[in-house]
Amino acid sequence: MTTQTVETAQDTRTIQLADGDGWLTVCDRALLTPGRGVAALLPDGRQVALFVDRAGRAYAIDNRDPFTGAYVLSRGLVGSAGGRPFVASPLLKQRFDLETGACLDDDDVTVPVFRVRGD
Amino acid sequence: MPVSTPPTAPTAGVPTIVVVGHGMVGQRFLEALADRGLTAAAGTARVVVLCEEPRPAYDRVQLTSYFSGRTPEDLSLVEPDFMERHGIELRVGDPAESVDREARTVTARSGETFTYDTLVLATGSYPFVPPVPGKDAEGCFVYRTIEDLLAIEEYARTATTGAVVGGGLLGLEAAGALKGLGLDTHVVEFAPRLMPVQVDEGGGAALLRTIENMGLTVHTGVGTQEVTAGEDGRVDGMALSDGSSLETDLVVFSAGVRPRDQLARDCGLAVGPRGGIIVDEECRTSDSAVFAIGECALASDGRVYGLVAPGYEMALAVAEVIAGNAASFTGADLSTKLKLLGVDVASFGDAHGAAEGCLDVVYADSRSGVYKKLVIGRDGTLLGGVLVGDADQYGTLRPMTGTVLPVAPEQLVLPAGAGGPVTLGPSSLPDEAVICSCHNVTKGAICEHTTLPEVKKCTKAGTGCGSCVKVIGQLLPQPEDQGLCGCFAYTRSELYEIVRTLGITSYAELLDSHGREAARGGDGCEVCKPTVGSVIASLAPTVGASGYVLDGEQAALQDTNDHFLANLQRNGSYSIVPRIPGGEITPEKLIVIGEVARDFGLYTKITGGQRIDLFGARVDQLPLIWTRLVDAGFESGHAYGKSLRTVKSCVGQTWCRYGVQDSVRMAIDLELRYRGLRSPHKLKSAVSGCARECAEARGKDFGIIATAQGWNLYVGGNGGATPRHADLLAQDLSDAELVRLIDRFLMFYIRTADRLERTSTWLDRIEGGLDHVRDVVVHDSLGLCDELERLMADHVAGYRDEWAETINDPERLRRFVTFVNAPDAPDPSVKFVPERDQVKPDLDILAGPVLAVRTLEGTSSR
Secondary structure, three states, X not given: OOOOOEEEOOOOOEEEEEEOOEEEEEEEHHHOOOOOEEEEEOOOOOXXXXXXXXXXXXXXXXXXXXXXXXXXXHHOEXXXXXXXXXXXXXXOOOEEXXXXXXXXXXXXXEOOEOOEEEO | OOEOOOOOOOOOOOXXXXXXXXXHHHHHHHHHHHHOOOOOOOOOOEEEEEEOOOOOOEOHXXXXXXXXXXXXXXXXXXXXXXXXXXXXEEEEOOOEEEEEOOOOEEEEOOOOEEEOOEEEEOOOEEEOOOOOOOOOOEOEEEOOOHHHHHHHHHHHOOOOEEEEEOOOHHHHHHHHHHHHOOOEEEEEEOOOOOOOOOOOHHHHHHHHHHHHHOOOEEEEXXXXXXXXXXXXXXXEEEEEOOOOEEEOOEEEEOOOEEEOOXXXXXXXXXXXXXXXEEOOOOOEOOOOOEEEOHHHEEOOOOOOOOOHHHHHHHHHHHHXXXXXXXOOOOOOOOOEEEEEOOEEEEEEEOOOOOOOOOEEEEEEEOOOOEEEEEEEOOOOEEEEEEEEOOOOOHHHXXXXXXXXXXXXXXXXXXXXXXXEOOOOOHHHOOOOOEEEOOOOEEHHHHOOOOOHHHHHXXXXXXXXXXXXXXXXXXXXXXXXXXXXXXXXXXXXXHHHHHHHHHOOOOHHHHHHHHOOHHHOXXXXXXXXXXXXXXXXXXXXXXXXXXXXXOOOOHHHHOOHHHHHOOEEOOOOOEEEOEOOHHHOOOHHHHHHHHHHHHHHOOEEEEOOOOOEEEEXXXXXXHHHHHHHHHHOOOOEOOOOOOEEEEEEEOOOOOOOOOOOOOHHHHHHHHHHHHOOOEOOOOXXXXXXXXXXXXXXXXXXXXXXXXXXXXXXXEEOOEOOOOOEOOEEEEEEEOHHHHHHHHHHHXXXXXXXXXXXXXXXXXXXXXXXXXXXXXXXXXXXXXXXXXXXXHHHHHHHHHOOOXXXXXXXXXXXXXXXOOOOOOOOOOOOOOOEEEEOOEEEEOOHHHOOOOOOOOOOOOOOOO
């Protein structure tokens, strides 16, 4: 699991997650609505929340909401604050930076971030 | 049955203060004692209060509002734990019967005797009933206490005509109440004009026209000679001094009040020749251990004050004196501002122009019933005035009394558009100007605070008659940024207007054109997205947006509940509430709900809104469950949306022996009419089939209670953490009138409320409150009603069931998977364990290594 951010691949029409040295194709780019997320299941059983913002950039963070334990972050609303993208948990509304995984409402909390690419 | 509050601290060895009377002034005195630490709880004094009425102090000034829906509890002036907190011994229903000043004891009706060190008489006044023959006939009332009101209300059920003796302030209040009870109402005033004490001839004439236009009959310049009764002893008419007679079933005497000084007379205290306990500047009677305050006292300036503000001043002075400080009451002005029968009436200072050499500046428009008079001294000083029909300037003019006005006085009385008026902002007032005359609070004291609730709490300003609240609002700093969020500088209602007038159908377009500079082109936030989504959905049929909340960009704006058309629960599963209009359901449909719950392993619970909630569905199960429900004829219940939830009903006339209307049919009609209506917050409603109110309609955003004549509509009720009884908006409506009024009310709320603002807080917040809303939706004061009705007609015509539309569209169904890359895999984190023959979430699965799982208080959307 890495903590670095976004890459934009111009020539793929799929969303891919970093998987060791290679890339794991998750789904078609068209399945994501800008401003909304989806959840993906990794082969090892982990859950990832994938998002595309209005500008088309893709983000991936852990799907588990650390405040409640529920696997729901993919169902939150995407927004931007000071030019940085975030998702607000649908349960108790804490916001998480989509690039770093840092919780914007609690300095002690961070969720894992995944390297992702998609056009 | 006397109720006493036991002292919370030992009171032996400390002085005892006995207070006789627990009206508004008595309560103010107790608060002043508490503020000064003179209580049993502080260990400094034993305080005993003897109260004649069966309930603690209530707001007598607002007594008439009982008839517009306020309950006796609403009118209470005593915080629930006030007596306990301060260890004050309040004995309700146990009046003082005698005082022995030698022994310093008071004996109550219960027989108990209290020894006092200090005695405070706050016995108030009693209504004066002229000594006319027949005044004690059945059907004669006075207008003073809640018990009087209850008796009048009961008797009015069998009456068609009512007469009020007295055209003063209380008389007109009483007349308004009789009219509100549906009686043909007469007012008989001995003086040549209405409200002779407060207003001059011109003001009385303006008032007379307006009141006659409301359908009341006014007889001025005539006295009551006799009340006549039929053979059954019940009132049947009145003989007047001009030889005429008046048929009436009910008489209310409201011909002024007299000080209640009998207790003082009986124990030998000095009283004035025309009544009133004589007191000095410290409000001390002829016995230095006994004080008298309020309407029972004859103040040192030789007057008896029948207004609450001077009474409060006396209460404060006596508390200061008992605390060992210097204080005095030497007189007060008789300024008043009232809304009588919906007409503003105010007088202040030297309203009758009694000062030598003073001049009147008068504006009168008999067509609109407006009369304004300012009394100006020879040197240009404002001495007083009378305002009838439009008293908006009272708040600024009264504090300016005694000063030279900064503009020509005629500019202050002219109507808008006639070269005036110059509005004198409260900023032009000096710091020492008294803004709240009830509690004697100055502008300087108010300006030390920043919010209205803070001002009310710290200074009590605005908690008396309330006429100064508007001015206080203008004095407080205006919040600099009232914008919705970091993305929009506009409020929700402003955004509603922008979307409506420009016909904007896309959030991105609105953000880029009307967002804050820095937010344009961005992704918005979790606050404005659902808000704008809701506004667009509310206006969808009108602005031409898709009515389906998950179409196109709309899908990205919705909170997760709206996104999946279900309610997210703590473990990531969802709950489902099918609509059951009015709470009426067939056995067949009940069986379907049971079968679905059984087949999908759902936990079932009856909701507070007469529906059934099915818990524990995974995202991928939602379409399967709804396919079964839609097939059986169910629709979405919108439990997930900021929209109409449910219209509860009692069983009504059809079955219930007490019912007077078919409440179930009305509830179903209303629920089907407003289903799916997106609003600033959820909307709840109920219909009760009679006044017993089994459907609890007055706890709802809009509640309907059946009457023998039709329906009463109440608005702004709430349960939850801050319960509020709904206020009566209109009464005895036909079916069509009821529906039309609710259409207007809801659309006006949707148009003007803030995000997540229930009707209860909205009604308390908007300027003018209930009266303003009534003006807009009943009297169409803004000319908006046609448009509001059209917007609702658009909604009704455009309604489609969201779940039926979803399950019939493969594209829309695609979102209902847990994993985008494994559509058939169920969510492994959503698991259940048994609990009382059903299931509950297995939270152990969710407890990860990162943080302990926190409790989820307040996330349920019930």
